[in-house]
Amino acid sequence: MSSPAYNFAYLDEQTKRMVRRALLKAIAIPGYQVPFASREMPMPYGWGTGGVQVTAAIIGPADVLKVIDQGSDDTTNAVSIRKFFVKTAGVAATTATEDATIIQTRHRIPERALGEHQVLVYQVPIPEPLRFLEPRETETRRMHALAEYGLMHVKLYEDIAKFGHIATAYDYPVKVNDRYVMDPSPTPKFDNPKMDNCAAIQLFGAGTEKRIYAIPPYTKVVSLDFEDHPFVPYRFNAPCELCGSEDSYLDEIVTDDKGGRMFVCSDSDYCEGRQAAGHTGSLISAPYKERAARG
C-alpha cells in the first residue's frame, strides 16, 4: 500500500498561512498572545501540538531541525516530533544546536548561545501568566490591554510569605519590551536570562489554548521581582558528573533506593560536546563506561 500523501510539513497551505499571520502579528507586538485557529494534530494535546503547528508553518525544505524535550534530544516527545517532520517534510534533522536552523523545545533553552540564523519554537501548555490568580479570560485580557499587572506580584508576594524567597522555579513570569507580562512556558527560571536580548527569534505555540506569542530578536525580557527580593536564577550547586560543567543547568538523577543520586547536564548535546572535547566529570563509572568495561 502506498503511504498517504501529505502536504509538505503535514498542514495544508491555508492553515500555514493562518498560523503565519498570527506569527507576524505576535512578532509585531512582543509578548502579546495572538489567538489562532489551532488544528487537530496527529498527536494528543499536551504533546506539543502548538509548537508543532508553529514549526510546520515556518519550516522549509532547506531547514535543519532539532527537537529537545527537557534539554534532551532522545526523549519520547523529542524523538516522535523529530520523526514527524523528517517524514512529512523530508527535512534534515540534527542534535547539534549550532547546526540547527529551527529548534523546537519543551522546558529548556539550549546552553549554547543562539544565533541570528536560528528560530526557537516553544511548546506552551498554559500561555496566560495570570491564569491561576484570575480565572476569567475576559478579565485577564482586559488586564493585559490596560497593563494592570499588580496581580503578578501578588503571586511572587505569596511565594515569599510562604517560603521566605521567590519559590517559583519554572514558568517564571517575564515582562517583554517593557509592556506585556508573558509566561515563558515551563522553562526553569535558570533559562530566563537567556531570553533577554537573544539573537534568535523566539516563537511560542499553545495548541490547546489556541494562542501564539513571540519575542523578536534583541528584545528586552525582564524577570519580575521585588527590590528587596531580586530575581535569582536557580541551579543545583554541583558540577555535571559526566562533563564537569559548572555553569549548565543540571538534572538530578536518582541512581538507587539508598539516596544515591547524580547530577548531569540537562542539555544532552551540550554535555556530549564537552565530553567529546575532552572534559570529564567526577563520575568514574558513567553508565556507558560500566557497560564497556563489562565487555
Place this chain on the structure above:
Amino acid sequence: MANQNLRENDEPLLIADDLSKSFGKIIACQDVSFKLYPGEILAIVGESGSGKSTLLQILSGQQSSGQGRVSYRMRDGVTRDLSTLGEAERRFLFRTDWGYVHQDPAQGLRMAVSAGANVGERLMAVGWNHYGRIRAAASSWLERVEIDVARIDDTPRTYSGGMRQRLQIARNLVTQPRLVFMDEPTGGLDVSVQARLLDVLRNLVRELHLAVVIVTHDLAVARLLSDRLLVMKGGQVIETGLTDQVLDDPAEHYTQLLVSSILSP
C-alpha cells in the same frame, strides 16, 4: 493651607444628577440627585427592591445609568463626568481613590491568597515593588482593623465572617481612597460582630476623613454611621435629610413605618 482645606471641603466630591434607570418596565431608580461632600457619610436606606443597590452600582460606575450623570472631583481638583472617563482611568480610579466594600467578602477578596497579599494587592497595582514595605503596610492595616498580625499569612478562607469583612475594609483603604462605597457591609453578621465592625468603621472613617455612600436596610447602622440619609421606595427618593432628623421626626408615611418597625429589646 487651612483656607485651602476649607475650600476643598466646600466643593462636592460626588454629584449625582437626575439619575434614572429602568430594566424594561421595572423602574430601578428615578430622578435621583444629590451631592456628597468630602468626609460626609450618606446612607441610602429602604426595603429590598427599592433600588438601593442599583443606585450604588450606577454611582460607582459599574452600571450605566439610563439617564442623568455622575460626576466626581478627581485628585487634581477637576470635576469630571464619570461616563467620559476611559476604561483605564475608571479602573485606576476604582482601585486607588475609591473603595468598594461588598456585602459578601468573598466577592471583594481573593480567597485563595493570604491576607497580607489581599491588602498589598492595590499597592502592587500602583507600582510598589518592595516586599518589606508592602508587608509592613499590610501589617499596620491589619492592626487598624483589629486583626491579629500573626494571621497575616493565612487565607481569608480560614477567617470568620467578621474578620473577612474587616479584611475587605483594610484592602480597600490601603491606598487611602477619598470615597468608599459600601453595600450592606454588616449584612449576614451577628449582632456583636456587627457592633465591632461598626466601631472599627466609625473610627476609620473619621480618622481618614472618608466620604462614604453606604447602602443598608438596617436603620441602626445608618443611625450610627451616617450624617445624612436618603430614604428610597420604588426607585424614588422619598425623603432626605440629616440622619437624626429623619429618624427622630420622619415626615413621610413610609419612613414613619420604617422607623416604627424597628424592634427595641
